[in-house]
Amino acid sequence: MSTANTTSPTGTTLPSPGGFDRVLGALQSIGRSLMLPIAVLPAAALLLRLGQPDLLNLPWMAAAGNALFLPNLAIIFAVGIAIGLAGGEGAAALAGLVGILVFNGVFNTIIPQVGGKPDPNISMGVFSGIIVGLVSAGLYRRFHDIRLPDYLAFFGGKRFVPIITALVALILGAIFGLIWPPIQGGINAVGLAIVSLGAIGTGIYGFLNRLLIPLGLHHVLNTYVWFQLGTYHGAQGVVTGDLTRYFAGDPTAGNFMAGFFPIMMFGLPAACLAMIRHANFPKVAAGILLSAAFTSFLTGVTEPIEFAFIFVAPVLFLVHAVLTGTALAVCTLLGIRIGFGFSAGLIDYVLNFGKSNTSNPLLLLVVGVVYGVLYYFIFSFFITRFDLGTPGRGEKSTGLSTDWILPESQRGPKVPKGAKEPTATSATSATSATSATSATESPAKEDRDDVLAREVLTALGGKANVQSVEGCITRLRLFVNDPAQIDDVRLKSLGASGVIKRGKIAQVVMGTQSDRIASRMNRLLKGRSSGDTGEQVEE
Structure with missing residues (x-):
């Protein structure tokens, strides 16, 4: 189970992030995890569009794109969110897949039936995938290292996660099968109200879409507008969302x-x-x-x-x-x-x-x-x-360095070529940022991102100050113990174009290299010694 450090370098136990910070951090994590399934959409749209009769006229190609878009989009979201929130763990992805299959089976059986089949007008769209993905990730974090009695030991640890996820999805499928029809009616009413605003509605959405970028919450807003807003009864059945309706042929879609x-x-x-x-x-x-x-x-x-x-x-x-x-x-x-x-x-x-x-x-x-x-x-x-x-x-x-607007490949610390000993900067960073990496380790064994990750970790106050770090498309998202220990000037000299702090939540904009840096920082954090961590609490 993951742990979070709550002890300052001086030995003082610091309070955990407040309730609002935790909620904001959770929303940001959800927004980041949504980017993994959303990244599939360009491939789906390209295949679907190129296969149309007015372009390449290849029905099999259009069918391939359509398979990613309409019938299986919820599955993609369930798997993508689960693996995104669980740090790339395959067991979480499998749990997400098992969970959404069980959920859909139960849900489609319990909702009102028409002619012996599920009512085609009732659909949760990607919401079912989002819910199952969140649940799967949460269950993975809670049970991935569970110990069972010896006679059940084979099913312990990560093997237990898909099992418990299937059970929870069974219950959730039954619950949502009963409560979703009236909820869908309410959501449709909200969607109709937004659409009825015409230019005012699209204008407000466009304004909020950009305004939420610093908080990283625009992905959450986009998910509703693109995949849930509005309803279209097409050849594939009921389709929701401005983006999916557009590619399904809805003549009223595309305004957003x-x-x-x-x-x-x-x-x-x-x-x-x-x-x-x-x-x-x-x-x-x-x-x-x-x-x-x-x-x-x-x-x-x-x-x-x-x-x-x-x-x-x-x-x-x-x-x-x-x-x-x-x-x-x-x-x-x-x-x-x-x-x-x-x-x-x-x-x-x-x-x-x-x-x-x-x-x-x-x-x-x-x-x-x-x-x-x-x-x-x-x-x-x-x-x-x-x-x-x-x-x-x-x-x-x-306070920006002179090279902060250069391409990321030209910023930050350089790894000496052919060097047998670390530079003074590397040695200092290795000593202060990681006890797991020897200060005498040759930089020639590291790539540039390894060096940059250690430098960034040092500028953030070292291992003792960082509770957790996640990488998004262009930024690092962190929980820290003491925001005052973050060296903004040093981070900007390493290539950060901005540092955002909100309580114990921090974001460091490092460009498209952020995800690579985060993965290397997490490896350094996993090597945190007991002297660095002090008191540990479950996250």
């Missing part, structure tokens, strides 16, 4: 996705041009911002741009959130509908341009150009009027 295309393809790239134009060192700023702008335009991945100003110029992030909300509202008013399987970049735009339920795709480009102009001039005004410390300017006031 279309407005992101002008922002990601035009708005944020124009913001990059504004930041480069007003940088004190434009060539340095252009080195990262131009590639980030192209990434946003092509793929719809916006984090490299947003994290370039979200911490050093938060007013720009608020402006960005407002503009995103207005873009979704404008696209709704203009009747523009288009969806994406991954994100709102050129690739998804081209793939779905000719889809039968896509509407006004050319008008979307006009809207995009307008938003590009708006972003450029609005960002330019705020940067110059308030002297904001965007990339290439304001390093002294922000």
